[in-house]
Amino acid sequence: MRHRLLSEFPTLVLDYDAVDDLLHARWGPAQTLASTQAGYEQILTxxxxxxxxxxxxxxxxxxxxxxxxxxxxxxDWCPRAHAAGLLRHAVVFAEDFFGHLATELVLARVDGYGQLMGFSSEAAARHMLLAS
Incomplete structure (x- = not known):
């Protein structure tokens, strides 16, 4: 079995890709600040x-x-994720202008916590994660 579903909610679906050894987080459109922070806390566990x-x-x-x-x-989150072992973090940009801008803000503010990069496609993001 390639993917193991870990949790599924309207705001976030988490699955583990056992073949590529990566956690896949798919965010839904209905987000609040609190639901997004709760989702990232779940990822951290x-x-x-x-x-x-x-x-x-x-x-x-x-x-x-x-x-x-x-x-x-x-x-807050990125330093804790790095301490928990996160080495590579690939973000697929939102198609929505404001969602894309929010990710750009995070990328501009994060420094020194492993590889965190933004991509326009899932294929490009996955490629970065799997590169040695």
Missing amino acids: VLPAQHCHRLLDDRRQSHLMWDELATWMAT
Whole structure:
């Protein structure tokens, strides 16, 4: 079995790709600041439980734009994720302008916590995660 479904909610679907050894997070369009932070907290508990060091963070359907989220990701979540073993984090940009901008803000503020990069396609993001 390639994918193992770990959780499924309207705001976030998490599955583990056992072949490529990565956690795949697919965000739904109905997000609030609180639901997004709760989703990232859930990711933070799943990463070490799966002994996984790669996150495919698919935000294509996301429609959020909060400066607080970008600050929280850069100063709080990313350092904790790195400490928990996250080495590569590939984000697929939202198709929505504001969702894309929110991810750009996070990328601009995060520095020194493994590889965090944004991509326009899932294929490109997956390629970065699997590159040695």
